[in-house]
Each structure stands twice: as C-alpha cells, then as structure tokens.
Amino acid sequence: MSIEDLIAPVNDRLTPTERRIARAVTDDPSLVAFGTVTDLAERVGTSPPSIVRFASKLGFEGFRGLQHEIRNGLSERLIRPSVRIRRPHGSMAPTRQSVTDAVDAVFEALDEKRLTALATPIAEARNVWILSGETSRAGAHALSSGLSMIRPHVTLVEDHTTGRNLSGADATDTAVIFDFERYRRSSITAARTLADLGVAIVAITDGPLSPLASLAQTWCGLTIPAVGPFDSSAPTVVAAEMIVARVARELGDSARERIDQLEALWEATGTFLTYRPRTNGHA
Amino acid sequence: MSIEDLIAPVNDRLTPTERRIARAVTDDPSLVAFGTVTDLAERVGTSPPSIVRFASKLGFEGFRGLQHEIRNGLSERLIRPSVRIRRPHGSMAPTRQSVTDAVDAVFEALDEKRLTALATPIAEARNVWILSGETSRAGAHALSSGLSMIRPHVTLVEDHTTGRNLSGADATDTAVIFDFERYRRSSITAARTLADLGVAIVAITDGPLSPLASLAQTWCGLTIPAVGPFDSSAPTVVAAEMIVARVARELGDSARERIDQLEALWEATGTFLTYRPRTNGHA
DNA sequence: GTGGATTTGTAACAAATCGTACAGTAGACT
DNA sequence: AGTCTACTGTACGATTTGTTACAAATCCAC
Numbered sequence: 001m002s003i004e005d006l007i008a009p010v011n012d013r014l015t016p017t018e019r020r021i022a023r024a025v026t027d028d029p030s031l032v033a034f035g036t037v038t039d040l041a042e043r044v045g046t047s048p049p050s051i052v053r054f055a056s057k058l059g060f061e062g063f064r065g066l067q068h069e070i071r072n073g074l075s076e077r078l079i080r081p082s083v084r085i086r087r088p089h090g091s092m093a094p095t096r097q098s099v100t101d102a103v104d105a106v107f108e109a110l111d112e113k114r115l116t117a118l119a120t121p122i123a124e125a126r127n128v129w130i131l132s133g134e135t136s137r138a139g140a141h142a143l144s145s146g147l148s149m150i151r152p153h154v155t156l157v158e159d160h161t162t163g164r165n166l167s168g169a170d171a172t173d174t175a176v177i178f179d180f181e182r183y184r185r186s187s188i189t190a191a192r193t194l195a196d197l198g199v200a201i202v203a204i205t206d207g208p209l210s211p212l213a214s215l216a217q218t219w220c221g222l223t224i225p226a227v228g229p230f231d232s233s234a235p236t237v238v239a240a241e242m243i244v245a246r247v248a249r250e251l252g253d254s255a256r257e258r259i260d261q262l263e264a265l266w267e268a269t270g271t272f273l274t275y276r277p278r279t280n281g282h283a
Numbered sequence: 284m285s286i287e288d289l290i291a292p293v294n295d296r297l298t299p300t301e302r303r304i305a306r307a308v309t310d311d312p313s314l315v316a317f318g319t320v321t322d323l324a325e326r327v328g329t330s331p332p333s334i335v336r337f338a339s340k341l342g343f344e345g346f347r348g349l350q351h352e353i354r355n356g357l358s359e360r361l362i363r364p365s366v367r368i369r370r371p372h373g374s375m376a377p378t379r380q381s382v383t384d385a386v387d388a389v390f391e392a393l394d395e396k397r398l399t400a401l402a403t404p405i406a407e408a409r410n411v412w413i414l415s416g417e418t419s420r421a422g423a424h425a426l427s428s429g430l431s432m433i434r435p436h437v438t439l440v441e442d443h444t445t446g447r448n449l450s451g452a453d454a455t456d457t458a459v460i461f462d463f464e465r466y467r468r469s470s471i472t473a474a475r476t477l478a479d480l481g482v483a484i485v486a487i488t489d490g491p492l493s494p495l496a497s498l499a500q501t502w503c504g505l506t507i508p509a510v511g512p513f514d515s516s517a518p519t520v521v522a523a524e525m526i527v528a529r530v531a532r533e534l535g536d537s538a539r540e541r542i543d544q545l546e547a548l549w550e551a552t553g554t555f556l557t558y559r560p561r562t563n564g565h566a
Numbered sequence: 567g568t569g570g571a572t573t574t575g576t577a578a579c580a581a582a583t584c585g586t587a588c589a590g591t592a593g594a595c596t
Numbered sequence: 597a598g599t600c601t602a603c604t605g606t607a608c609g610a611t612t613t614g615t616t617a618c619a620a621a622t623c624c625a626c
Contacts, residue, residue: 030358075313213291228528245511
C-alpha cells in the first residue's frame with residue numbers, strides 16, 4: 001500500500017503541520033523509508049512528536065509501523081530486477097524465460113556510465129588482449145571479431161598460446177577477460193599476471209565475488225542461464241557486441257575508415273554473393 | 284555506487300562468512316538498506332559482529348556507513364518510476380528491444396518439431412562439420428564447443444582450412460551451416476559441395492529465400508538485429524545452444540558419459556579454481 | 567476579553583541498535 | 597604433533613532513536 005493510499009482516507013482530519021508532513025513524504029517517500037523521525041521533523045520544520053502523531057493518525061502504532069509499511073511496498077520494487085532472474089541452478093526453470101531475462105539484464109547492467117567505463121580503455125589501448133574461460137568463449141569470439149573490424153592490434157588469446165602471446169604486454173594495453181563461476185585457473189592467473197604488468201583489466205564476469213572483479217579496473221556482472229546441460233553464452237555475446245558498438249562510437253572516423261577498407265577488400269575479393277539471392281534452387 | 288561495486292575490489296580478501304554475507308546482500312540489497320545488523324546476521328546465519336566487520340572491510344566506518352551508501356544509491360531509483368524510465372538508456376533503447384525480440388523469436392522458431400528435425404541428423408551423424416559466415420561465427424563456435432562436449436568427431440571448419448578438412452566427408456555425415464544475408468561465397472559453395480557428396484545439411488539462416496534453405500534438409504530462419512554497426516550473433520548463439528541441448532537429450536547416456544569423462548579430466552588437471560577463495564590475499 | 571479546546575514544542579524516558587573487547591575454535595604450516 | 601595465525605561468536609557498553617508526559621501557544625466562541 002502506497003503512502004498516498006494511506007493518507008487519502010484521513011486527509012480531512014489532518015492538522016496544518018500534519019498536512020505539511022504529508023506533503024513532504026508524498027514528494028519523497030525515501031524520507032520515511034530511510035530517514036529517522038528527527039530527520040523528517042527537521043526537513044518539514046517541525047518536531048519529532050508531530051511525526052509520531054502523524055503516523056498514529058494514519059492508523060499505525062507509531063512511526064515504526066508506518067516505516068515498516070512503506071518499506072515493504074518499496075522493497076517489492078527494489079528486488080524485482082535481480083531476483084526475477086535469480087540463480088539458474090535452482091529448478092529446471094523454463095529455459096526461454098531465463099534466457100530472455102538474462103539478455104534483458106545485460107542491458108540493465110550496461111547502462112551508459114558502465115558501458116563507457118568498459119569501452120574507453122579498450123578504445124584507447126595500444127594492444128587489446130582477449131581471454132576467456134570455457135562457457136564464455138563465444139562472447140570472446142564475438143568481441144574479438146567485432147573489435148578487429150574497427151581497430152588494429154586485437155588478439156584473442158587461446159589457451160595454449162597464452163605465454164607466447166602475452167609476453168609483450170605492457171601498461172599501454174588493455175585486456176578483456178571473460179570468465180564465470182567455475183573460473184578457469186589459466187584465465188585467472190593470466191589476468192593476475194597482466195594486472196601485475198600494469199595492463200588495464202576489463203572483466204566480464206558473474207558478479208562482485210568473482211576473482212576477476214577484484215583485479216579489474218572496470219567490470220560488469222552478468223547472469224548466466226542454463227540451456228540444457230550447459231551454460232548459455234548469449235549474455236556474454238550481447239555484452240561483447242554492446243561494447244564493440246560503444247568502442248566504435250568512441251573511435252569515430254578511425255573505426256569508420258577501417259570498416260570501409262574491410263568492405264573494399266571484401267568487395268575486391270568477392271567474399272560475398274551478389275546481393276540477388278538465387279531463386280531457382282533445386283532440391 | 285552499487286553494492287556490487289563496493290564488494291568487487293575486496294572480494295579476494297573476504298572470509299567465508301563474509302562471502303556469505305556478500306551473496307545475501309547482492310541478492311537482496313534491501314536487507315542492508317532496511318534491515319538492522321541483527322536482521323542481516325540472522326538471515327545469513329551468523330553474528331552481528333561479522334556484519335560490522337564486513338562493512339569495515341568494504342571501507343566504511345561501520346554498518347551505518349555502508350547502509351548510508353546503499354540508501355543513497357537506492358533512493359535515486361525510488362524517486363519516481365516515471366523519471367526512471369526516461370533517464371537511462373537513451374540510445375540503447377531500440378537496440379534493446381530488437382535484440383530481446385530477436386532472441387524471443389528464436390524460441391518461437393525452434394518449436395519441438397523443428398528442434399527435433401534439426402538435432403536428429405546431428406545426433407546420428409558419424410562426423411559433424413560446422414561452417415559459418417561472418418556474423419554467425421559466434422554461433423558456430425557455440426555449437427562447436429557444445430557439441431564437442433557431448434559427442435566425438437565435431438569439427439569447426441575455418442575458412443582457410445575448408446578444402447583440407449572436408450575431404451573425407453560422406454553421406455553418413457552432417458554439416459551445420461550458419462550464414463545470413465550477405466552470404467559468404469565460401470560458405471555457400473562449401474555447402475553445395477557437401478550436399479553433392481550426400482552430406483546432410485542443417486542450415487541456420489535468415490529465411491526461406493536463403494540459398495542455404497534450398498540446399499538443406501532442415502533449416503531454421505532467424506531474424507538478426509543490429510547492435511551498433513554490426514549484426515548481432517545472439518540469435519545464432521541461442522539457436523546453437525538449444526540444438527546442443529536437444530542433441531544431448533537424444534544422445535542420452537552417451538552424452539552423459541562423455542561429459543563425466545570431461546569433468547574427470549578437468550578435475551585431474553586442475554583446470555578450474557577450487558571453489559574456496561584465497562583467504563590471505565596480500566597487496 | 568476570558569474560557570476552553572486544540573495544536574504544537576520541550577524535555578525526559580525507555581528501547582533498541584551499533585560497535586568493541588575478549589575468548590574460543592578451527593585450520594595451516596613447521 | 598605442536599604452535600601460531602586467523603576466523604567467528606558471546607557479552608557488554610555507549611550511542612542513537614522512538615515514544616510519551618507535560619507545558620506553552622494558538623485559535624475560536626461566547
């Protein structure tokens with residue numbers, strides 16, 4: 001029950017100061033949700049007892065009762081986005097729902113600010129290294145192929161080639177690392193090594209408890225749903241593509257030129273079929 | 284600053300119970316926003332001091348400091364539902380919609396019947412070849428790595444190795460081919476060659492007008508949204524994963540055994556981090 | 567203008583909460 | 597096996613917070 005609904009029935013019996021209180025709490029419910037009696041009193045320009053009397057008039061035992069009610073109504077709104085998705089390990093939840101929710105959550109997690117924080121070090125780095133664990137390989141590939149089209153010196157580091165490839169990394173570089181729950185030892189150690197070398201670490205992982213999260217300058221947490229026996233990499237792919245898009249925007253003309261060159265090359269080598277599809281296929 | 288961002292930098296220094304606390308508060312931030320130290324302690328199954336120590340480790344004076352920070356972050360989102368919608372994802376909104384729609388469409392397209400039709404030839408084939416165009420590479424990778432875990436003789440055919448790799452293909456094999464709109468010449472010609480050899484073709488493409496659709500025994504059509512300058516491969520990834528799941532179901536015990544073997548191998552080689560985090564991290 | 571009723575603020579009280587000191591326990595390394 | 601480190605819970609003190617009692621101020625009516 002919202003604060004408005006609580007006030008409405010008794011609004012004709014409110015005293016002047018109580019009316020001011022009502023006005024204040026409807027304008028900003030967090031005053032009663034988070035604040036103390038004294039806080040609210042000062043904000044309204046009155047004294048604590050008036051706040052308590054106000055709560056009583058609304059039908060509660062005291063301010064605590066009112067606060068409880070408001071908090072209950074609010075926590076509903078707060079928990080929804082994260083809990084609706086929850087952990088995939090629970091029951092054999094409908095795959096479809098969990099996948100679409102997880103994809104949706106990617107957009108939720110990568111708001112303007114975070115996306116910029118993730119993309120900028122990638123755009124400005126001299127070399128970009130991409131590492132991944134097991135289930136996130138598709139995301140790493142998506143990032144690798146996308147970034148390669150808009151900037152040079154992008155390297156997808158495969159497991160066996162880790163040592164050889166990373167030898168030249170330094171503080172002007174950025175490493176993007178994908179890894180989730182059963183963290184691959186090689187990914188983490190590689191990340192640690194890179195971090196020690198001064199390489200900026202951008203981590204795509206599963207939450208603040210990930211070992212990557214503490215190593216990285218910037219990170220983002222994704223929820224990974226299960227499809228059949230395995231984890232889905234759809235969220236990582238979407239995240240990778242959003243990062244690519246943002247990096248492209250930051251690089252601007254430089255990225256455009258590179259794309260144009262690539263297009264020209266494809267054109268010249270006849271990589272693609274002519275636009276007109278063959279209509280007379282035979283079984 | 285969100286609770287996740289506060290936890291991430293120090294997660295390698297958290298003790299086991301502190302880690303449990305971290306999980307609880309990330310799952311439901313209202314616990315720390317509204318609850319008391321005792322509430323949280325009981326919910327987590329620990330004692331009040333551990334909660335306080337947790338807050339200290341996050342860099343606050345005590346629980347009150349942490350609570351204050353969380354409340355500030357939360358009250359932003361509480362103010363008005365209407366304001367919240369307008370603010371955040373300015374340019375991302377249309378992308379978000381199109382991506383989620385496309386992912387949803389995958390589930391529409393791959394109903395029981397079609398999924399079976401796609402999976403069966405893959406499950407029963409002697410060799411499975413996977414080919415892909417440009418934008419669908421991530422999907423091909425997802426299929427390749429997924430199938431490799433549940434059955435032998437799965438080969439992802441890279442562009443340059445096409446000829447060499449496919450030389451042994453015959454009528455007992457199945458080829459899965461991903462390609463979209465600007466169809467890659469090499470994919471199509473390879474598909475045609477394989478079809479001529481009697482190989483069963485399973486196509487993931489963009490519609491009935493695709494050149495692949497006429498070559499394939501079974502195919503499915505996906506819609507491909509754009510993310511920034513490039514096409515998204517999220518739909519192909521989801522499709523690939525659904526196919527993997529179905530193939531796994533059809534293979535039954537055989538797939539399970541293979542997964543178990545793989546797990547054992549991983550276990551033996553210490554591929555993954557042990558669940559327990561390092562307790563004595565030092566700067 | 568005075569009496570009464572209502573409203574509002576000051577001050578004291580009681581309850582609950584946070585934070586800390588201390589002790590016990592489990593685990594690691596020698 | 598022993599010692600030491602580090603983690604965790606119990607008990608207590610100090611502060612904050614909600615609440616209530618009482619007095620001052622205001623408003624209305626006669």
